[in-house]
Amino acid sequence: MGATADGMTTEIHHPNWEMYNDSIYNTGNHPEVGCLDCHMASREYNDTTHEIAGHTFDYEPELLFSLESSGECYDCHDEEFAEVIETRQDLIAQRIEELKSVQNNASVALENLNGTASYETKLEDYNNAVFYMHFVEEDGCLGIHNMEKANEYLDKSEKLFNSVTETEEPVEQPGFEAIVAVFGLMFMFWIAKKRD
Numbered sequence: 001m002g003a004t005a006d007g008m009t010t011e012i013h014h015p016n017w018e019m020y021n022d023s024i025y026n027t028g029n030h031p032e033v034g035c036l037d038c039h040m041a042s043r044e045y046n047d048t049t050h051e052i053a054g055h056t057f058d059y060e061p062e063l064l065f066s067l068e069s070s071g072e073c074y075d076c077h078d079e080e081f082a083e084v085i086e087t088r089q090d091l092i093a094q095r096i097e098e099l100k101s102v103q104n105n106a107s108v109a110l111e112n113l114n115g116t117a118s119y120e121t122k123l124e125d126y127n128n129a130v131f132y133m134h135f136v137e138e139d140g141c142l143g144i145h146n147m148e149k150a151n152e153y154l155d156k157s158e159k160l161f162n163s164v165t166e167t168e169e170p171v172e173q174p175g176f177e178a179i180v181a182v183f184g185l186m187f188m189f190w191i192a193k194k195r196d
């Protein structure tokens with residue numbers, strides 16, 4: 001994939017791996033936890049169907065952090081950790097929510113910059129801000145794949161939106177018109193002289 005903020009792209013699909021990569025779960029800061037460890041918390045092997053009972057891609061925190069789980073999370077976590085995670089997800093959800101109003105202000109500001117010299121750069125900033133916000137939104141886990149990256153991307157997004165909102169509209173420069181007028185006048189004198 002390797003989709004990055006390029007000033008134009010605002011959409012990103014299935015950024016789960018990119019979000020997860022470099023997280024505590026695969027950098028050695030936490031016992032290694034892969035996608036399936038969280039998403040297919042299995043209760044037991046089923047002798048009849050020869051399947052693991054949890055065979056969907058669901059995330060079931062109560063099961064995952066229980067003693068029953070085949071994962072070894074219970075060595076360090078317990079059922080209550082499911083609630084801790086939920087609280088952390090709420091914080092990310094709230095940040096995304098707040099970012100939406102920051103985005104609204106930025107989009108109004110951007111419209112006002114239309115036609116000015118700063119428009120192109122600020123449009124890129126705006127697009128990148130949307131990209132980072134979408135990245136976290138699209139990932140769909142509200143930070144759990146990688147808390148650090150989720151917060152970092154939301155920070156980036158907020159900063160970029162604000163850079164659009166805080167851009168001053170350039171004051172009208174009378175200088176240029178004055179110069180045009182003077183040259184126009186000189187030209188007319190020159191024509192008038194030639195006709196003589």
Ligand code: HEC
Nearest residue numbers: 016017020025033034035038039059139140141142144145
């Ligand atoms: C530490 C546990 C954990 C790991 C590891 C993990 N996930 Fe997740 N994932 C979650 C949680 C929690 C959610 C949010 C689900 C919820 O709250 O119901 C989620 C959500 C998702 C979703 C979105 C589902 C939706 O409804 O939008 C996808 C897709 C996904 N994960 C894929 C992956 C992939 C691919 C990997 C490995 C690269 C991975 N996950 C690793 C915990 C994990």
Ligand code: HEC
Nearest residue numbers: 030031033037038064071072073075076077085088144147
């Ligand atoms: C050797 C101990 C240990 C084991 C085993 C372990 N964890 Fe953790 N885990 C930790 C510690 C320590 C933290 C950091 C404490 C915190 O975030 O509150 C943590 C944090 C987490 C977080 C929160 C990350 C965040 O950024 O908020 C999740 C989710 C998690 N672990 C999932 C799992 C899962 C799923 C398993 C089993 C597959 C597991 N852990 C196994 C020690 C462990």
